[in-house]
Amino acid sequence: MEFGWTEEQDALRARLKAFLAANLPDDWETTASLSPGSQAVTDFSKVFCPKLAEEGLLASHWPREHGGNGATAWDHFVIGEVLWEAGEPRGPQYYNVNWIGPTILAYGSEEQKALHLSRMLKGDVIWCQGFSEPSGGSDLGGIRTKAEKTEEDGNRYLVNGQKIWTSYARLAEFCFLVAKTGPARRDVSVFLLPMDRPGITVRPIASVVGDGDLHEVFFDDVEVFEHERLGAEGKGWEVIRYSLDYERVGIPRYALALRTLNRAVAELQDEDCFVPEAELAAATALTACEAARMLVYETVDKRMRGRPDTGSASMARYAVVCAERAVADFVLDWTPHLFTSNDAPMVATHHKRAIAAGLAAGAAEIQLNLVARDVLGLGV
Amino acid sequence: MDFTLSDDQQVLLTAFDGLLDNYRTPPHGIHGYVAWDAAFQNELDASGFAEIAAQEGYGSLEAAMLVEAAASCPVGVEAAASMLVGPLIGHTSGVLALAWQIGRPVRYLAQAQRLCIFDHDAVLVATPAPGDWEEMSGVSAYPMARLLRVPADACRLPDDLAEAVRRRAIIGLAAEAAGLVRGAHEHTVRYVKERQQFGQPLGHFQAIQHRLAEDAQIVQAARLMAFRAAHADCSRQAAIAALYVQDAMRKLIHDCHQFSGAMGLTLEFPLHLWTYRLKVLQGEAGGRAAQAHSVASATWPKQKSKPQLATVLERTI
Ligand SMILES: Cc1cc2nc3c(=O)[nH]c(=O)nc-3n(C[C@H](O)[C@H](O)[C@H](O)COP(=O)(O)OP(=O)(O)OC[C@H]3O[C@@H](n4cnc5c(N)ncnc54)[C@H](O)[C@@H]3O)c2cc1C
Numbered sequence: 001m002e003f004g005w006t007e008e009q010d011a012l013r014a015r016l017k018a019f020l021a022a023n024l025p026d027d028w029e030t031t032a033s034l035s036p037g038s039q040a041v042t043d044f045s046k047v048f049c050p051k052l053a054e055e056g057l058l059a060s061h062w063p064r065e066h067g068g069n070g071a072t073a074w075d076h077f078v079i080g081e082v083l084w085e086a087g088e089p090r091g092p093q094y095y096n097v098n099w100i101g102p103t104i105l106a107y108g109s110e111e112q113k114a115l116h117l118s119r120m121l122k123g124d125v126i127w128c129q130g131f132s133e134p135s136g137g138s139d140l141g142g143i144r145t146k147a148e149k150t151e152e153d154g155n156r157y158l159v160n161g162q163k164i165w166t167s168y169a170r171l172a173e174f175c176f177l178v179a180k181t182g183p184a185r186r187d188v189s190v191f192l193l194p195m196d197r198p199g200i201t202v203r204p205i206a207s208v209v210g211d212g213d214l215h216e217v218f219f220d221d222v223e224v225f226e227h228e229r230l231g232a233e234g235k236g237w238e239v240i241r242y243s244l245d246y247e248r249v250g251i252p253r254y255a256l257a258l259r260t261l262n263r264a265v266a267e268l269q270d271e272d273c274f275v276p277e278a279e280l281a282a283a284t285a286l287t288a289c290e291a292a293r294m295l296v297y298e299t300v301d302k303r304m305r306g307r308p309d310t311g312s313a314s315m316a317r318y319a320v321v322c323a324e325r326a327v328a329d330f331v332l333d334w335t336p337h338l339f340t341s342n343d344a345p346m347v348a349t350h351h352k353r354a355i356a357a358g359l360a361a362g363a364a365e366i367q368l369n370l371v372a373r374d375v376l377g378l379g380v
Numbered sequence: 381m382d383f384t385l386s387d388d389q390q391v392l393l394t395a396f397d398g399l400l401d402n403y404r405t406p407p408h409g410i411h412g413y414v415a416w417d418a419a420f421q422n423e424l425d426a427s428g429f430a431e432i433a434a435q436e437g438y439g440s441l442e443a444a445m446l447v448e449a450a451a452s453c454p455v456g457v458e459a460a461a462s463m464l465v466g467p468l469i470g471h472t473s474g475v476l477a478l479a480w481q482i483g484r485p486v487r488y489l490a491q492a493q494r495l496c497i498f499d500h501d502a503v504l505v506a507t508p509a510p511g512d513w514e515e516m517s518g519v520s521a522y523p524m525a526r527l528l529r530v531p532a533d534a535c536r537l538p539d540d541l542a543e544a545v546r547r548r549a550i551i552g553l554a555a556e557a558a559g560l561v562r563g564a565h566e567h568t569v570r571y572v573k574e575r576q577q578f579g580q581p582l583g584h585f586q587a588i589q590h591r592l593a594e595d596a597q598i599v600q601a602a603r604l605m606a607f608r609a610a611h612a613d614c615s616r617q618a619a620i621a622a623l624y625v626q627d628a629m630r631k632l633i634h635d636c637h638q639f640s641g642a643m644g645l646t647l648e649f650p651l652h653l654w655t656y657r658l659k660v661l662q663g664e665a666g667g668r669a670a671q672a673h674s675v676a677s678a679t680w681p682k683q684k685s686k687p688q689l690a691t692v693l694e695r696t697i
Binding site for chain 1: 572682
């Protein structure tokens with residue numbers, strides 16, 4: 001056990017920061033304050049990610065045979081921290097490298113890997129995640145969207161149903177879709193569905209988290225083929241769990257929270273208002289971020305060693321939710337004008353992203369259920 | 381970054397666990413508040429574990445690991461100060477006590493061979509003699525005595541050493557508290573699996589599950605943060621770890637007592653051995669305000685302020 005970064009990891013961080021200084025436009029922070037799924041950020045991601053790929057920094061942690069550099073998950077996390085703190089210039093493409101790519105690496109056919117990983121590595125493909133439905137939010141087993149095999153052609157399914165809260169759907173080329181392929185609750189399969197298939201309708205939902213983040217997606221006799229199914233039919237639950245373990249600790253959210261905290265403290269110091277009560281509140285919020293960082297790192301470490309996660313991703317995710325809230329509350333308590341104005345765009349950006357942390361990728365209370373069951377053995 | 385124990389660390393902890401095994405069950409028939417065991421203290425001394433931080437191939441991280449492990453036992457032993465601070469001041473055996481203020485209760489003072497006294501930036505090292513202290517009674521599970529005066533042989537440490545002693549004391553505080561929250565939490569989780577009400581174990585109720593799951597996250601974060609501070613041997617990390625656990629322990633202590641019911645308030649039930657030690661550590665070393673000030677000074681050094689209203693304020697009507 002040791003807690004230091006290697007010289008190479010420090011160098012990677014410095015190199016990426018220099019890369020950002022050279023490649024982010026002057027008005028980037030105003031752009032970033034739109035959501036990752038906005039037209040502007042999505043467009044920018046298609047310029048930024050190819051450059052990042054050229055530097056070997058987009059998916060460096062993937063195996064060499066799939067276009068990565070064979071770097072460790074730690075390197076990917078160093079990159080994630082720097083980019084999330086900077087307002088996530090990868091836009092929605094962070095999905096690809098954080099959890100969709102790794103899930104395809106684990107469960108995909110050779111054909112699926114060749115098609116999708118190479119597109120992700122080019123840095124210009126947008127994905128969305130079709131899990132939640134009106135009848136199945138926290139209770140994903142309650143989804144109703146069906147993929148039914150057609151009589152005349154055993155290779156083809158027809159998808160009917162509706163997804164909701166689907167981030168990035170309007171501009172997405174593919175959907176990581178969960179649908180029922182049998183009568184039982186657990187009879188689900190995952191499909192890698194092109195979003196330009198006839199029968200798909202996407203409607204944006206206006207929200208406080210920003211433009212482009214939430215949508216409804218309707219499926220009306222949409223064709224999807226066997227070779228587009230990820231993993232075996234009816235075995236989708238395992239694929240979903242795997243992907244969620246990656247997603248839940250994919251974003252180093254504490255990095256932007258800490259930047260926001262630093263910004264708010266600087267404001268108070270500037271106005272000579274960093275009184276002892278504020279010091280206590282700020283330092284306590286900082287410890288929440290560091291607690292989240294430690295638990296996230298522990299999950300990354302376990303993942304690297306291929307050990308089962310038994311609740312550690314959920315524990316880390318819950319700590320992340322606490323950290324986001326501690327910092328957001330510090331801003332509202334001590335520098336409310338940074339929330340109500342656009343004086344510091346990244347502070348408002350943090351608030352938009354933080355408010356969703358306890359819901360997206362599974363509600364905080366669901367994480368607690370999983371910790372209670374898998375870590376503490378309660379109620380089993 | 382590596383969150384897995386090295387082979388050497390694994391061997392060390394396994395051996396230490398063997399020593400702790402004799403002290404893992406609460407002393408039977410205790411009717412006092414304190415559960416400090418001189419035999420435990422002597423065994424720790426004789427075993428050589430107490431000097432781990434000064435041994436080849438080991439350091440303050442391994443010392444913090446042993447402190448955390450020892451603190452998770454219901455039977456108390458002074459380990460944090462002697463293992464982490466001791467090596468810096470040539471204290472090689474027996475109890476080392478830490479006094480944060482003259483006139484106030486000090487843990488393990490009556491048992492101590494040596495004493496560090498913190499007074500603002502100064503740190504004094506002394507040999508406490510009878511008359512320097514008086515024993516106290518109270519509800520805390522630590523043996524406590526009041527420091528009445530500065531012992532005759534006290535001498536001041538040079539500034540750099542004083543800073544290192546303070547840092548190690550805070551790391552020890554964080555590591556000890558991390559072990560204590562773990563002990564209290566593990567005991568409570570076991571209890572709610574056994575105790576039945578409404579026809580099922582208490583642990584089946586979601587209201588209880590969620591709070592214990594939140595507390596599990598506190599236990600694990602406190603432990604990792606204390607170890608990180610020990611590994612870096614860094615004052616800022618030490619203050620972060622101590623502030624985190626001094627803050628979070630308040631909720632955890634409350635939860636553990638709630639879920640243990642009235643049984644948890646009895647002396648025969650060991651919960652108080654962890655929680656009443658934690659209650660002492662909650663305000664130790666200046667408490668959250670002092671740790672927060674250290675974190676803030678190290679993280680956000682004072683910026684020059686701009687007096688916005690200065691020109692107007694000089695005008696009078
Ligand atoms: C910004 C944002 C982006 C999102 N993006 C996507 C996306 O791209 N794709 C996608 O599929 N989904 C997405 N989601 C949806 C997200 O996964 C769901 O919101 C989440 O799973 C909760 O489902 P729900 O909103 O239906 O809440 P519900 O399931 O109705 O639950 C409401 C609340 O009830 C409580 N609760 C529910 N069940 C339990 C229980 N068993 N025990 C205790 N408490 C419980 C929780 O507090 C929960 O928040 C996104 C959500 C947000 C906010």
